[in-house]
Amino acid sequence: MCSCTASATASARSEIAQFRSSHRARHAHSLVADDNLADAIRRALANGTHGALGLRTENCQKTFEELTAKGVEFIQPPTERPYGTEAIIRDNSGNWLVLVERKEYSPVDFE
Template sequence: MITHVSITSVFVKDIDASKAFYIDVLGFEEHTDITLADGSYRWCTVKHPSQPELEVHLTLPGPPLSPELAETFRRAQDEGGLFGLGLGVDDCRKTYEELRSKGVEFLQEPAERPYGVEAVARDNSGNWLVLVERKEFSPADFT
C-alpha cells in the first residue's frame, strides 16, 4: 500500500546554483548530495523544514533519458516552460514581496482565485513555482 509521496524531481540547469537557490532563497535545507566516485552521476536532494518527509531531487536532464529527450527538456527550460513545484504559503502577498526582494522572477503577481491567493514565479532554472495561500472552496466557486 502506498503511504505517501517521498520524492519529486525537478530538472535544473546547474545543480550547485539550484541547490543554493532552493536553500538560500526559498528556505529549503540540504538533504543528500552524493556524487559517484567516478563522477558520472550526482544525487542531490533538498527538503523543506516543515515537510522533511518530501525530498526535492535536483537533477540535470541526461541519462537515462535519450540525448534527444534530454535536449527537449533543456529547450523547455530555456523557454521557461517546465512546471516545477506547487508551494503552500501562509500569506501569498507577503511571500511574493519577500521573494521579489531576493530577485525571484514572477510571471504572475498575487491574484484572488476560487481556491485562494496565487502567484507564479520561476526558479533559477526557469521552472514554474506556484505559490498558493489556500482557502476553502467548492466546485460551485468555479462557475
C-alpha cells in the same frame, strides 16, 4: 510596447492559462508528500523537467514581497483565484513554482 514584448506577454498569458487548467485537473485531491515523492520532485527540479511545483504559504502577498525584495522575479504577482491566492515564479531551469495561499472552496466556485 514593441511587438516582441507583446508576443512574449501573450505567450506568458497563454502558458499561465494552460498551467491553471492542468493544475486544477492534477490537484483535484490532495497528495501527502513522503520521502520518495520529495526526492522525485527534487530530481525533477534539478533536471529542469518538473513542469510546476505548488508551494503552500500562509500569506502569499507577504511572501511575494519578501522574495521580490531578495531579487526573485515573478511571472505573475499574487492573484485571487477561487481556491485562494497564487503567485508564479519561473526558476532558471524553466520550472514553475506556484505559491498558493489556500482558502476554502467548492466546485461551484470554478463555474
